[in-house]
Amino acid sequence: MADVVIPVAVFGLLCALVRFLHLTEKSEKPKLYYKDDSQFVQSVLDLCPVFKEIFQPTLLWGKSGHLQTFVYAKLGKVLSPFPHGERCSFLMADGATMTYDVFQPHKTHSTNGDYTLLVCPGIANSSEASYVCMFVNYAQDHGYRVAVLNHLGVLPSVPLTSSRMFTYGGTDEYAVMVTEICKRYPDSKLMAIGFSMGGNVVLKYIGEDNSRQKNFLCVMSLCQGYDAGQAAQLAREWGYLRRFYGFVMAKNQKRILKQNYDMLLSTEVQKRYHIDPCRVMAATSAHELDEAYNRRRAGYTSVEEYYKVQSCHTYMSKITLPVLLLNANNDPLVPLPLLEIGKEYAKTHDNALLVNPKHGGHLGFFQKGFFTPDPLTWLDKAALQYAEAIVTLYVSNKLPHRSLRFDIPQKLILNNLKKVHTNIVTMDMEQNGNQNPVPLCRAGCGFYGNTAFEGMCSKCYKDAMKRKENAPTLSGRLSPVATSTVTTVTAPGETDSVGNVTSTLAHTSLGSESGSSNSLQDLAASTTPSVETGSPTVPIPGASNSKQETDKEDIATGGLSTEVASSPDDKKTKKNRCTTCKKKVGLTGFPCRCGGLFCSLHRYSDKHQCDFNYKELAQEQIRKHNPVIVAEKIQKI
Structure with a gap:
């Protein structure tokens, strides 16, 4: 009998383990929800390949939402970096002392711009949380400044100075951090990002006042529940162990209450807000604690009213900023019914995107490896890749709500281009001993000519060569000028670096400034490498007019050159x-x-x-x- 029972028991345990680890499930690409005709979201997706690739969690246990949620809190404390920042404090009107930490970038951003990520962490978390440290360090390595809000009462080293702690949807502290960052870095472009409960805070903060949207490029809300009332009802169920997670969250809040008992549960507070400390300490779920303490201290008559006001779903419809919402299907704290709010918002707003991976848990998203994962999670990469996409669209004047201003970085680029042009001309005159000044272009464009280009500038010379090559096709007969063959000799892959920078600026941020575009195109032409001809050529009259027409075509097409069609039938739109x-x-x-x-x-x-x-x-x-x-x-x- 024992010979049969033991193998059956072992087999049953293996089946249960496979079931618990979800080893039979396949990894899939994240599901994307957005408005069908949104060109902006399509541009973002083109710049964020991580949203179109299959998310491969850690092989052995990564498909379990419970283990993903548990490991992010435990493993991160060992493997996550601990960035060093500056702690700032501010005394609020009600006597509370809020703090936030500022972490400077490790290097200049690739666009030479100044960008700041304003982070609001999850419930009972601060800048010292492991997942926050990992994201901060990753953002610093990519040239971002990061400011992280520390929730009231979370840091043991920062004592409370008023009889309140953080709430589920309180935005007062986050508003102070935004104001102070704007004062300290007035030229920095801001992006809001919230983890878990912090995602509710940032969306609620921006949706409360439409004027706040002008300060941000985008907002990212990661792993939040959208509706606190519906989340509290689902948390009282045992499905997917949600009752257990509610008990853990209530325990963390009660720990803060015990540490600051004299301030948060003083006799004055008990009498003024009708709070029973015994009932508070006996709470076993987040809903019971909200009813016994949080809603009373916040001044609400019922817990339902407290949840309604504190939730972001009543304010989301007013947000027109680019919004990224991200939730995993197997998140034990945010069940699938709560995601319907985010899906509906993403499908009805032009600038919203909801990314819904199959695996990841709650703030986990560990990937790679068989047993030991990479400390840098998929969530960190996805959030920063979205931020990079927003910056790329911003400097390209393609953000729907905010256009690039002609600020200091663009002026510096133009000044550098002008200096390069001046230095080249000065060096040519110094090498000639200032005895033979460089003559102007024979075509009359106003720039300097070159004997290697038959007395013309490089731009006019190239236009002349193009007209010679296209003359038989356009006129139907050969002219004496067109009969001479031309052979161009250039180094493989040689191009004009200044012209590339110029055409890029003309195509992006300076496309509307025709005067600046013309001067930049002419400047790029003056630095083009020389062309050697195999046989004598004859200068073409009227090259100046052709050059001006070519410049206008280049500006209209965003700085990209086009070839003359050989016949009217070939004039098709090139994709x-x-x-x-x-x-x-x-x-x-x-x-x-x-x-x-x-x-x-x-x-x-x-x-x-x-x-x-x-x-x-x-x-x-x-x-x-x-x-x-x-x-x-x-x-x-």
């Missing part, structure tokens, strides 16, 4: 596609110095067969900026 994978990229393509246009996956030089010689370009720039200067031995008269 922008990735040179590598042939994917339609539309307005979100990334031009490369090798001359190709690529999608977000193949934009980098190591992701496609880029033949541009960056080393040669750097050497050429060094030679131009460091000319050999030799004093004249004999003074010329």
Whole structure:
């Protein structure tokens, strides 16, 4: 009998373990909910490949929402970094002392801009929470400043100075942090991000007053429940162990009450707000604690009224900012019925996106490895990749609610381009001893000519060569000028770096400034590498007019050159596609110095067969900026 019972028991335990770990479930791509005709969300998705890829949780236990939720709190305390920041405090009107920590970026952002992430952590958490430390360090490495709110009563080193602690939807402390950050860094662009309960706070803060939206580029709400009243009802059920999680949250809040008993449960507070301390300490769920203490201290007549006012779902409809909502299907604290609020909002608002992975738990989202995961979670990467996408659209003037202003970084770029042009002309005159000043372009465009270009500037010379090549097709006969063959000799992959920067600016932030675009295009033309001809050529009259027409076409097309069609039948609209994978990229393509246009996956030089010689370009720039200067031995008269 024992020979049969033991194998059956072992088999049963293995089946239960497989069931608990959900080992038979397949990893899938996150489900995306957004408005069908939203071009903005499509642009964001093109810049965020993490939302289109399969999320692979840790192989052994990563598909269990309970283990994901448990491990993020335990494993993070061992493997997460501990960034060093500046703690700031502010005395509020009711006597409460709120604190927030500011963490400076480890390096300058890739766009040379100033961006600040304003983080609101989850319930009973602060900047010292492990998942907050991990995200802060990751954002610092990518050039972001991070400010993290410390909830009232959470930090043992910061004593309470008033008879209240944090609430589920209280936005007063977060509002003070936003105001102080705006004063300290007036030129910084802000992005709001909230984890768990903090996601409810940031959405409620922005939805309470429409004027607050102008201060932010976007808002991210991660793993929150949207409706506190419905969440409290579901938390009293034992399904998916929600009753147990409610007990843990109530225990954490009661710990804060015990540490600050003299302040939060003093005799004066008990009489003024009709609070029974015995009932408070006997609470075994978040709903019982809210009824016994939180709603009374906040001044509400019922717990239902308290939940309604403290929840963000009554304010979300007013938000027009780009909004990212993220919830996992197996989140034990936020069951699936609560996600319907977020789905409905995402489907009815142009700038909203709800990302719904199959696995991840509550603030877990550990990935990679068989047993030991990567400390940097999928949630951290997804949030920062969304922030990078918003910044990319912002500097490209493609944010629906806010356009890029002509601020200091863009002025610096233009000034640097002008300095490069001035230095090149000055070096040419110094090398010639200032005896033979550089002549102007023979085509009459106003820029300097070059003997290698038949006395014309590089732009006019290229236009002349194009007209020669297209003359037989356009006129139907050969002219004496068009019969001479032209052979261009250039280094493989050689392009004009200044022209690339100029065309990018003209296509993005300076597209509306025609005067600036014209000057930048001419400046790019003046620094184009020389072209050697295989046989004599004849200068073409009227090159100036053709040059001006070409400049206008370049500006109209965003700085990208187009070829003349050989016949009227060939005049078809050319769709922008990735040179590598042939994917339609539309307005979100990334031009490369090798001359190709690529999608977000193949934009980098190591992701496609880029033949541009960056080393040669750097050497050429060094030679131009460091000319050999030799004093004249004999003074010329």
